[in-house]
Amino acid sequence: MSLVRAKKHLGQHFLTDKRIAAKIVEGLVHTDQYTQVLEVGPGMGILSDLLLQRTDLETFMIDIDVESYHFLKDKYPEMGNRLILGDFLALDLNTIFPGKFSIIGNFPYNISSQILFKVLEHKDHVVEMVGMFQKEVAERCASKSGTKDYGILSVLIQAYYDIEYLFTVKPGTFNPPPKVNSGVIRLSRNSVEHLPCDEKLFWRTVKGGFNQRRKTLRNALSGTISKDKMDNHPFFEKRAEQLSVAQFIELTQHLTFLNNNQSS
Secondary structure, three states: OOOOOOOHHHOOOEEOOHHHHHHHHHOOOOOOOOOEEEEEOOOOOHHHHHHOOOOOOEEEEEEOOHHHHHHHHHHOHHHHHHEEEOOHHHOOHHHHOOOOEEEEEEOOHHHHHHHHHHHHHOOOOEEEEEEEEEHHHHHHHHOOOOOOOOOHHHHHHHHHEEEEEEEEEOHHHEEOOOOOOEEEEEEEEOOOOOOOOOHHHHHHHHHHHHHOOOOOHHHHOOOOOOHHHOOOOHHHHOOHHHOOHHHHHHHHHHHHHHHHHHHO
């Protein structure tokens, strides 16, 4: 069985350290809430070997790389249609997982944000995610308000998930080695089914605030609500990075009140 060539255009860096692989797989801890796990980009199967040993999980895999797909098909003939050739970002997860499931993977750096937004899109079904990202992306997801790393992903993820930064991985544990360190994080779905505010407006407010993060929210949100509708609420004089998730929810509630009050 010939090895798979890492392809630069797919952002492939194959993990070679089995101890790190074991730590990543051991990161799946909430298995009383689901029985199925989807591995994204299994490559040559260093995580897959360990996932398939777990009797508490039914493992699915998806890889966009045809060479990896055929390698894995030969390596794991028992997988059948649970091994999928395709693009995770384009995959209709609802057709495969009607119930709750988890996601795991050593994710390509070049689509990190897209993967996380896909998880958020399916937040009602994705109970847990354990993933390896570029270290700065992992840190950004876990960062708190008032820090330079705190941004759109930080707020949106933390609104729906508890997040833990698990550990850092050095470049030498990959083939080929990336130029930066990696970080492994775990997302665990919190108990909030729906935010206590207009969720679409919440997303617009978070994105609007951080898209012009050097400005006060009074100026940054002028595309979300006209300035003549804004009042003296203290949040309007702050910058986006100064607001916690709970304060963004409070701000969204206030924006809804202003819109409704002044349009009636």
